[in-house]
Amino acid sequence: MDKLINDFSFGLFFWQAIILVVLIVLLVKFAWKPIMTTITEREEGIKDALLSAENARKEMLALKSDNQKLLDEARAERDAMIKDATAIKDKMIADAKEEAQVQGAKMIEQAKATIESEKNSAMAEIKNQVSSLSLEIAEKLLKQELSNKESQTALVEKMLGDVKLN
Amino acid sequence: MVISNKPLNLFLAIVISILPLFGFSNVASDSVSHSSEKHAVEGAHKTDAHHAVGAVNEKDEVNAYIEHHLQDSYDFNFFSDGEAGKHYGFSLPVILWDNGLKVFSSSKFHNAEELANVDGSYYKLHHGKIYSSDATGKLELDAHNHPTNNKPLDFSITKNVVSMLFAAFLVFFMFTSLAKAYRKNNSMPKGFGRVLEPLIIFIRDEIAIPNIGEKKYRKFMGYLLTVFFFIWILNLLGMTPLGINVTGNIAVTICLALFTFIITQFSANKDYWKHIFWMPGVPVPMKIILMPIELLGTLTKPFALLIRLFANITAGHVVIMSLIAMIFVGKNLASDLPISIGLTLFISVIEILVAFLQAFIFTMLSSLFIGMAVQDHDHDDHH
Numbered sequence: 025m026d027k028l029i030n031d032f033s034f035g036l037f038f039w040q041a042i043i044l045v046v047l048i049v050l051l052v053k054f055a056w057k058p059i060m061t062t063i064t065e066r067e068e069g070i071k072d073a074l075l076s077a078e079n080a081r082k083e084m085l086a087l088k089s090d091n092q093k094l095l096d097e098a099r100a101e102r103d104a105m106i107k108d109a110t111a112i113k114d115k116m117i118a119d120a121k122e123e124a125q126v127q128g129a130k131m132i133e134q135a136k137a138t139i140e141s142e143k144n145s146a147m148a149e150i151k152n153q154v155s156s157l158s159l160e161i162a163e164k165l166l167k168q169e170l171s172n173k174e175s176q177t178a179l180v181e182k183m184l185g186d187v188k189l190n
Numbered sequence: 191m192v193i194s195n196k197p198l199n200l201f202l203a204i205v206i207s208i209l210p211l212f213g214f215s216n217v218a219s220d221s222v223s224h225s226s227e228k229h230a231v232e233g234a235h236k237t238d239a240h241h242a243v244g245a246v247n248e249k250d251e252v253n254a255y256i257e258h259h260l261q262d263s264y265d266f267n268f269f270s271d272g273e274a275g276k277h278y279g280f281s282l283p284v285i286l287w288d289n290g291l292k293v294f295s296s297s298k299f300h301n302a303e304e305l306a307n308v309d310g311s312y313y314k315l316h317h318g319k320i321y322s323s324d325a326t327g328k329l330e331l332d333a334h335n336h337p338t339n340n341k342p343l344d345f346s347i348t349k350n351v352v353s354m355l356f357a358a359f360l361v362f363f364m365f366t367s368l369a370k371a372y373r374k375n376n377s378m379p380k381g382f383g384r385v386l387e388p389l390i391i392f393i394r395d396e397i398a399i400p401n402i403g404e405k406k407y408r409k410f411m412g413y414l415l416t417v418f419f420f421i422w423i424l425n426l427l428g429m430t431p432l433g434i435n436v437t438g439n440i441a442v443t444i445c446l447a448l449f450t451f452i453i454t455q456f457s458a459n460k461d462y463w464k465h466i467f468w469m470p471g472v473p474v475p476m477k478i479i480l481m482p483i484e485l486l487g488t489l490t491k492p493f494a495l496l497i498r499l500f501a502n503i504t505a506g507h508v509v510i511m512s513l514i515a516m517i518f519v520g521k522n523l524a525s526d527l528p529i530s531i532g533l534t535l536f537i538s539v540i541e542i543l544v545a546f547l548q549a550f551i552f553t554m555l556s557s558l559f560i561g562m563a564v565q566d567h568d569h570d571d572h573h
Binding site: 028030031032033034035036037038039040041043044046047048050051052054055056057058059060062063065066 | 261262285319336343344345346347348350351354355358361362365366368369372373377387390391394408411412413415416417420439440441442444445446448449
């Protein structure tokens with residue numbers, strides 16, 4: 025201990041203190057601060073990069089599943105649309121058929137009615153014609169017959185005979 | 191023929207290459223005894239002896255030489271020729287405060303052989319210390335063989351100061367260049383910086399954050415990093431043949447420990463002082479007993495720091511130098527040389543580890559003490 029105390033040199037202590045203080049101040053300013061800042065920043069950067077990569081991966085996954093979902097939805101929609109279209113087509117065809125049948129039936133009906141009415145009117149016309157013709161004939165005959173007494177009587181006879189027969 | 195040719199060539203080559211070894215071993219005794227004289231002369235070349243002028247061959251001389259190495263010195267000696275009294279190195283400025291500032295070169299002492307006469311005052315170098323003296327250079331020694339002469343205030347730029355300046359410059363250069371590399375190179379280290387960056391991260395993740403805590407460590411990183419690299423560089427410089435022994439000097443370790451002590455006390459929070467002066471959770475008489483113990487504890491912590499670093503580095507230097515000295519002290523060079531070199535090599539490798547370890551432990555304990563002072567104590571499980 026005595027030797028240690030004897031060895032202690034105040035001058036060396038003094039210089040050591042000055043050198044150490046100056047060294048600490050200089051190093052903190054010119055080395056440790058920039059170095060520590062850089063290291064910390066870099067580590068933060070790496071951490072952030074890893075985190076964002078992980079996030080991107082998750083997003084990618086989500087996107088992928090979303091896409092799949094969309095695709096599935098689109099497919100389902102397409103299927104539904106095709107189904108609908110087929111149904112509509114079938115319905116339209118059926119409707120058209122029915123309509124056509126109805127229309128056809130109606131037209132036939134109308135045609136029949138027209139034919140009937142035409143026929144009736146034609147019959148009426150013919151009846152008229154026949155009646156007028158027979159009247160004319162009857163007139164002409166009467167005129168001819170009445171000019172001759174025998175024939176008139178014959179005729180009346182004959183007609184009376186006919187009436188009896190009727 | 192081809193198959194048997196190759197092993198023959200190999201065998202011949204081996205025999206020829208081994209031949210000189212046998213030849214050497216045959217005349218071993220001859221060659222060793224022949225070269226022992228040369229080695230001794232070389233040893234004298236390598237050693238420097240300021241106060242023990244002469245060859246360092248005897249046990250006492252070796253002890254004196256080691257003791258001298260452990261001390262600070264006023265000139266930077268690389269090696270000296272003890273027998274011829276020649277020293278190779280350079281003198282450093284001596285700065286004294288003795289009734290005014292006195293600056294002169296240490297060459298005036300002529301390696302402790304002469305008195306330095308500066309402006310009419312005489313100074314004598316005795317066992318690495320400067321004493322005021324008179325024209326005759328007389329020193330009055332006390333019972334412990336210590337001079338009682340007046341010691342002037344000594345602010346000399348000694349060998350250790352120069353070494354510290356060099357280490358400080360080295361640390362500063364290394365880390366400013368790393369900071370510059372970050373700026374230039376898109377925040378990535380380059381070249382040697384790739385070695386330094388993991389060390390910084392090591393200090394942060396293994397020392398600062400576990401001991402001080404995630405929230406508060408940032409403030410102390412500057413001190414911890416500086417101290418770690420400064421001590422480590424100085425320890426490693428001590429391993430070089432320059433003969434520097436800075437961290438094995440008590441004044442240096444006292445200063446370092448004092449810094450930790452001051453930082454600890456000034457960054458301490460209320461909880462820390464409360465635990466020292468009025469320990470919560472114990473009966474009042476215990477509180478009174480614990481107060482001086484805890485108060486003493488604040489002093490023993492940095493004391494342990496300074497002694498640990500000083501003792502480890504000093505011990506390492508003493509062991510290595512003693513092992514090398516075996517060559518010069520021992521009488522049988524043939525047996526001493528391999529043992530000495532082998533052991534020195536072994537201890538040197540350990541010392542390189544110790545150089546790192548002591549810097550690490552100093553930083554680690556410093557951060558531990560700081561951590562204890564700044565931590566928010568959890569009263570339920572901490573007492």
